[in-house]
Amino acid sequence: MPIITCDCTGNGTCCSVCKLNVVGYVTGWLGVRKSSIRIVEVGPRDGLQNEPTNIPTNIKIELIDKLSETGLKTIETTSFVSPKWVPQMADNRNVFTNITKRKGVSYPVLVPNLKGLEAAMEVGVTEVAVFLSASEGFSKKNINCTVDESIAKTKSVISKALENNLKVRGYISCVVGCPYDGAVRPTAVSKVADALLEFGCYEISLGDTIGVGTKNTIDAMLLHVLRLVSSDKLAIHCHDTYGQALTNICTALDLGLTVVDSSVAGLGGCPYAKGATGNVATEDLVYMLHGMGAETGVDLKTLIQAGKFISDFLQRPSASKVNNAMYSRL
Ligand SMILES: CC(C)(COP(=O)([O-])OP(=O)([O-])OC[C@H]1O[C@@H](n2cnc3c(N)ncnc32)[C@H](O)[C@@H]1OP(=O)([O-])[O-])[C@@H](O)C(=O)NCCC(=O)NCCSC(=O)C[C@@](C)(O)CC(=O)[O-]
Numbered sequence: 001m002p003i004i005t006c007d008c009t010g011n012g013t014c015c016s017v018c019k020l021n022v023v024g025y026v027t028g029w030l031g032v033r034k035s036s037i038r039i040v041e042v043g044p045r046d047g048l049q050n051e052p053t054n055i056p057t058n059i060k061i062e063l064i065d066k067l068s069e070t071g072l073k074t075i076e077t078t079s080f081v082s083p084k085w086v087p088q089m090a091d092n093r094n095v096f097t098n099i100t101k102r103k104g105v106s107y108p109v110l111v112p113n114l115k116g117l118e119a120a121m122e123v124g125v126t127e128v129a130v131f132l133s134a135s136e137g138f139s140k141k142n143i144n145c146t147v148d149e150s151i152a153k154t155k156s157v158i159s160k161a162l163e164n165n166l167k168v169r170g171y172i173s174c175v176v177g178c179p180y181d182g183a184v185r186p187t188a189v190s191k192v193a194d195a196l197l198e199f200g201c202y203e204i205s206l207g208d209t210i211g212v213g214t215k216n217t218i219d220a221m222l223l224h225v226l227r228l229v230s231s232d233k234l235a236i237h238c239h240d241t242y243g244q245a246l247t248n249i250c251t252a253l254d255l256g257l258t259v260v261d262s263s264v265a266g267l268g269g270c271p272y273a274k275g276a277t278g279n280v281a282t283e284d285l286v287y288m289l290h291g292m293g294a295e296t297g298v299d300l301k302t303l304i305q306a307g308k309f310i311s312d313f314l315q316r317p318s319a320s321k322v323n324n325a326m327y328s329r330l
Pocket residue numbers: 046049079080081082083084085086110112113115116117119131142143144171172173174207208209237269270271272
């Protein structure tokens with residue numbers, strides 16, 4: 001699909017694309033106040049993958065089972081990646097096989113290549129997530145190939161997954177900043193998004209992997225990508241390293257996105273994005289969304305209990321302000 005370009009200020013006057021953006025902006029803003037927001041819980045994967053000490057399989061299973069009781073509809077469970085690269089995810093088969101899969105809940109897993117997809121299919125996975133980067137530096141460090149090589153490799157993974165009736169989500173990392181390359185141009189994001197959509201991803205999660213995004217940079221990136229991809233095919237994935245995640249999520253909601261990734265207890269960080277702290281805490285996200293009058297289907301108290309469970313196991317306070325404020329009063 002061609003990228004529609006224009007050089008106006010996006011004020012909705014010069015062309016249909018901008019009018020669309022302004023309409024999207026207004027309806028997005030109004031929409032959130034009554035629409036439902038789908039939360040993609042990534043805590044068991046993005047949250048735990050970077051933990052330095054091995055987390056026993058039974059603890060991972062118990063966390064996922066607790067999250068399944070909260071009303072979350074998507075719980076990312078594990079990764080089928082090289083154990084040499086991400087040892088914490090080495091028990092992927094055991095975790096996926098032994099969780100209690102709740103009706104109506106999806107349990108996607110990350111796969112970087114055909115080997116990972118085949119291993120995931122062996123244990124009955126029905127949804128996978130491929131993951132690429134908008135920046136060369138992170139692509140090389142994270143999946144050991146260039147952006148173009150990753151696009152080429154991913155095409156065969158997605159087509160094999162679709163042939164086997166699996167749903168495929170696509171992640172794009174470093175959508176505004178890269179720990180190795182610095183600032184990332186929106187055009188680099190839309191290039192990858194265009195490819196993933198063309199290959200058949202049902203949704204693209206735009207990851208501020210190191211949490212450097214601000215309202216302006218997230219706005220600029222989204223306005224560019226929205227020229228190419230409709231908001232209903234996009235998700236926002238914000239790490240909270242600089243405390244900007246909730247603001248950046250609101251920016252995305254105001255532009256019409258309705259899918260947000262988050263991590264229970266604010267766990268997380270990528271082993272190949274040094275210094276990146278956790279995702280926005282799911283508890284804080286749910287509290288904010290409910291305060292806006294948006295529906296999430298999530299029971300905050302049950303979620304807080306799940307966050308407390310993993311924080312207690314890790315023997316450190318939760319990164320969720322809502323958890324810390326509310327737990328003692330449950
Ligand atoms: C992609 C590779 C494998 C390339 O790694 P490579 O070394 O280029 O691949 P290779 O084909 O040479 O294989 C190396 C070894 O890994 C094995 N291998 C190969 N593939 C698999 C597999 N799927 N499952 C299990 N084993 C695998 C393969 O068999 C071989 O084993 P050996 O012969 O040395 O014994 C590696 O770079 C890798 O696993 N990277 C994963 C990195 C990762 O998981 N990062 C975190 C997820 S991304 C993220 O967190 C960001 C995100 C999504 O949250 C969004 C955001 O915040 O931005």
